[in-house]
Amino acid sequence: MLRYLRYALIAALTLFLLTVALANRAVVPVRFLPEDVAALFGVNWQMEMPLFLVIFGGVVAGVVIGFTWEWLREHKHRKTASQRSREVKRLEQELAVMKDSTSVPMDDVLALVDKRKAG
Secondary structure (H helix, E strand, C coil): CHHHHHHHHHHHHHHHHHHHHHHCCCEEEEECCCHHHHHHHCCCCEEEEEHHHHHHHHHHHHHHHHHHHHHHHCHHHHHHHHHHHHHHHHHHHHHHHHHHHHCCCCCHHHHHHHHHHHC
16 A cells, blocks of 8 residues: 555656646756856856756755765764664673673582573
8 A cells, every 4th residue: 555655656746847847948047157256257157958957956956965964964973873882792792701601500400490491
């Protein structure tokens, strides 16, 4: 059921994006700098492209910038989790060594009782 819901949402999103693309297919100039500033520096970089590419490019750039920002912001949390994971592994190994060294029974009767408890 969820698979069909996912397919329906993907189809609706595709239809929406296609509609936006068809409605905004007029060619527009995209400039690197405003005209006055470009004239001041002598740089007149300009490209003409459909408006929907400008819109979709802005959305994609925003998502990429947002994900990168979040990834950099969460670095301290990943670092702490990694340190805690290493510490837990070390403590588990230490506990296993302690159990092995203290689990040797002193008496045959105690060994039988321990086996019965474990089983």
